[in-house]
Amino acid sequence: MTSVNRPEGEISELSARMRTFIDTEVVPEESVLAREDDTAHATLARLKARAKELGLWALGHPAELGGGGVPFLDFVYLNEIIGRSEFGMLAVGSVSMQDTLMLYRHGTEEQRARWIPPMVSGDILPSVGLTEPEVAGSDPTLIATQAELDGDTWIINGHKWFTTGAAQAAYCTVFARTEPESVPRHSRISAIIVPTDTPGFEIVRSIPTMGHDPSDHYEVRLTDVRVPAANLLGERGQGFVVAQDRLGPGRISHCMRWLGQAQRAYELMCAREHPVRTRIVARRKG
Numbered sequence: 500m501t502s503v504n505r506p507e508g509e510i511s512e513l514s515a516r517m518r519t520f521i522d523t524e525v526v527p528e529e530s531v532l533a534r535e536d537d538t539a540h541a542t543l544a545r546l547k548a549r550a551k552e553l554g555l556w557a558l559g560h561p562a563e564l565g566g567g568g569v570p571f572l573d574f575v576y577l578n579e580i581i582g583r584s585e586f587g588m589l590a591v592g593s594v595s596m597q598d599t600l601m602l603y604r605h606g607t608e609e610q611r612a613r614w615i616p617p618m619v620s621g622d623i624l625p626s627v628g629l630t631e632p633e634v635a636g637s638d639p640t641l642i643a644t645q646a647e648l649d650g651d652t653w654i655i656n657g658h659k660w661f662t663t664g665a666a667q668a669a670y671c672t673v674f675a676r677t678e679p680e681s682v683p684r685h686s687r688i689s690a691i692i693v694p695t696d697t698p699g700f701e702i703v704r705s706i707p708t709m710g711h712d713p714s715d716h717y718e719v720r721l722t723d724v725r726v727p728a729a730n731l732l733g734e735r736g737q738g739f740v741v742a743q744d745r746l747g748p749g750r751i752s753h754c755m756r757w758l759g760q761a762q763r764a765y766e767l768m769c770a771r772e773h774p775v776r777t778r779i780v781a782r783r784k785g
């Protein structure tokens with residue numbers, strides 16, 4: 500493993516400790532964690548505390564925000580290990596990194612103070628609402644959800660789906676069309692922070708995703724959702740830029756986690772005792 504920003508030894512040592520934690524403490528609890536009942540919640544809380552104790556918590560979050568301050572390119576490699584378990588991100592607190600960075604870069608002092616500390620500590624979870632059922636998510640300029648300013652209040656109406664973690668999140672960064680006529684079309688959407696307990700923010704259903712039913716990805720409807728004008732994240736019409744800042748690091752982290760999952764799947768396959776092969780070996784021995 501090579502490292503660009505950090506001496507190889509240090510990141511190797513972190514990787515080894517992360518691997519031990521994921522493989523020997525998180526993986527054995529997967530069947531419990533998947534139940535999503537009280538025992539699962541207690542088990543996750545125990546694992547989070549353990550990750551903090553081991554110095555493996557929120558490693559990619561900036562140090563000045565209470566995170567581990569591991570440089571991005573090094574954290575990319577750690578993601579490969581975190582991804583060995585689907586519960587890895589929750590257990591080591593990396594699940595909120597993208598939203599923390601987005602708020603850190605674009606948020607006001609008030610927004611940062613309200614949301615970043617509980618996110619870094621793992622007390623709350625964020626969510627982000629870009630994708631919509633009616634338009635192609637590949638092109639955020641097509642977003643049809645609308646937000647209109649009425650005095651000092653945003654009124655938001657729209658429809659989102661694949662909003663990861665929306666049902667558990669404290670807030671959702673909703674991307675909505677605020678400048679319908681603006682040219683270029685990349686300057687038509689804005690990002691607005693919507694606490695998930697705001698009236699009109701409705702979880703419609705969990706969307707079956709990649710073999711998980713229910714999954715962590717939700718369909719959400721926003722009906723006359725009213726939030727203060729101060730909940731605008733970044734500048735009006737700059738939602739596309741804010742979204743790309745969030746999505747960019749995520750793409751690399753997601754790919755690395757999926758490599759980790761693929762590696763684990765391969766290891767499981769190699770370790771599996773195939774019944775026919777087992778019979779042949781037994782016959783030869785006999």
Ligand SMILES: Cc1cc2nc3c(=O)[nH]c(=O)nc-3n(C[C@H](O)[C@H](O)[C@H](O)COP(=O)(O)OP(=O)(O)OC[C@H]3O[C@@H](n4cnc5c(N)ncnc54)[C@H](O)[C@@H]3O)c2cc1C
Pocket residue numbers: 626627628629630631634635636637638660661662663664708716
């Ligand atoms: C596990 C998971 C978690 C997710 N979490 C979130 C989340 O938290 N928040 C969120 O907002 N979204 C989330 N998404 C949604 C994801 O961002 C979108 O699925 C993605 O952006 C693609 O959009 P889409 O599903 O609308 O597909 P589409 O954009 O409709 O694309 C479907 C197919 O058409 C192709 N296509 C699209 N446009 C064109 C074109 N002009 N020309 C040729 N081909 C084209 C695409 O390449 C693709 O193959 C999640 C998705 C998954 C699977």
